[in-house]
Amino acid sequence: MTKGTQEQTSIVPAKDAVSALASAGAAATSAMVVSPAAATSALAFAALLVAIFPPVLAAMTEAGVRRMKMRGDRFFNKIVDEWARDEEKTHEEIAGQLEAAKDDPNVADAIWRAVRGLMEAPNDAAAIPLGVLVAEYTREKRAADAFFRGVVRLLQELEASEFDELRKLLDWVTSTTKRAEVDLVARNGAVDAALDDFVHDVNVDGEPDKRTMTDAVSDPGRMFGLLTANGLAVSLPGMRFDVSLPEITLRRVTAQRLLRLLEAG
Known part of the structure; x- marks a missing residue:
């Protein structure tokens, strides 16, 4: 055909x-x-x-x-x-x-x-x-x-619970930082984010004021997988954190657009 x-x-x-x-x-x-x-x-x-x-x-x-x-x-x-x-x-x-x-x-x-x-x-x-x-x-x-x-x-x-979790995650991301791109990592059952443009893993771990964390998502690895598989985030393991940890980069404009849709529900 x-x-x-x-x-x-x-x-x-x-x-x-x-x-x-x-x-x-x-x-x-x-x-x-x-x-x-x-x-x-x-x-x-x-x-x-x-x-x-x-x-x-x-x-x-x-x-x-x-x-x-x-x-x-x-x-x-x-x-x-x-x-x-x-x-x-x-x-x-x-x-x-x-x-x-x-x-x-x-x-x-x-x-x-x-x-x-x-x-x-x-x-x-x-x-x-x-x-x-x-x-x-x-x-x-x-x-x-x-x-x-x-x-x-x-x-x-998205299951019903994941729908609500994603809404909370996106709200957290957009309200926590105004960076154009946010690096998120799944670690110890929570989502960790680097807020400084130029820090690496060792500095993020050593300087708590340059990172933030949320437990809004019950299975961060699965959520990251859904976002990257559907082209709404980019998976870059080892870019900012340990290479063994699930890590994604989420554009702020994408997070805002997606959050608007989820909040409408």
């Missing part, structure tokens, strides 16, 4: 995903108009699942479909909230804009990736960050870049 064929194959179902998402959003609005207490129709979100992953939906129990419907509600509502942040738009208007933009490959690809991540995430907390992420990229019709793809993959792997 050629590259062109692969791209065409991925774009077609992605366009269907945009239409299904728009239909689900419009159905949600209609349901609320009929009854303010009504939840979004399970059939509306089921249409989205059918358009994208029919085998997955077929394998789900009724409870599983309801749970996915709830994720879909939160996901779509957050897209609306973010998209209309500075405007007064209804769900139907946002749905119309999404439907109108379905032929844009960047919009289609972003929604395809996000909905797949939404379905595969091990916990429901992924819905809100994914909604914020999609709104940010689709409003500007930006291509799903390395950050977008990395965040979606990360959210497909």
